[in-house]
Amino acid sequence: MTQPIDLQAFDLFEFCRSSGSAAGEIAARELPRIIAETSAEAPASAPDEVFRYTMSGSAHDEAAEPGKPARRRLFLDLAVQGGMWLNCQRCLAVYAEPISTATRFEVVASEAEADAAPMDDDEIDVIAGSRRFDLLALIEDEILLSLPVAPKHEVCPAVHESLVTGADGSVEPEPEDEQEEKRPSPFAALASLKTKH
Ligand SMILES: [Zn+2]
Incomplete structure (x- = not known):
């Protein structure tokens, strides 16, 4: 079942209970935290580039334990695809x-319940549902969490010239190494103080 929804204020509980599904595209410009992480050298068209998302909700009834009522658990599956302009660290x-992300969330009633959820099940992230749920914020979270800690080309097209050679074409050591060599060792400084006494 596909239904039109307000991406920043829809009833996530009802979406899950009714096994809702939705898919669409969101331009990077609608995701301020993504724009903030985008390289300053990204093409001018970067804010127009889109992330595709698909999501579906579901409800699963857990078998009742003796003396307890049956429990209905709500889940949201969200997948996001696209690309981000980053600077290669190399x-x-x-x-x-x-x-490219694909995550299953368990949707619970409140932030307090989400915080109290046991951390031992790494397969499922727990989020607090809402009757005015903000999907864009969750999509932003998903994209940011999927970013590499150290962004790099798989294979760099060419090493930046200034890192390899000096102005005359000779190979220069990296500045940090140079400083390291010239800085006197603290032990050498102590030794020279001693000899002056
Ligand atoms: Zn690179």
Whole structure:
């Protein structure tokens, strides 16, 4: 069942209970935290690039334990695909990092319940539902969590010239190494103080 929904204020509980599904595209410009993480050297068209999402809700009734009422658990499956412009840490050039996430969330009644959820089940993230749920914020979270800690090309197109050679074409050591060599060792400084006494 597909239904039109307000992506920043829909009833997530009802969406799950009714096994709702939705899919669409969201432009990067609608995701401020994504724009903030986008490389300054990204093409001018970057804010127009879209992330595709698909999501579906479901409800599962757990068999009742003796003396307890049956419990209905709600789940949201969300997948996001797209790309983000980042700077490669190896060659510094801007590049497109592919984004592809697929996450199952258990939807609980409140933030307090989400916080209290046991952490031992790594397979399922727990989120607090809402009658005015903000899907864009969740999509932002998913994209940001999927970013590499150290963004890099798989294979850099070419190493940046300034990192390899000096102005005359000779190979220069990296500045940090140079400083390291010139800085006197603290033990050497102590030794020279001692000899002056
Ligand atoms: Zn690179």
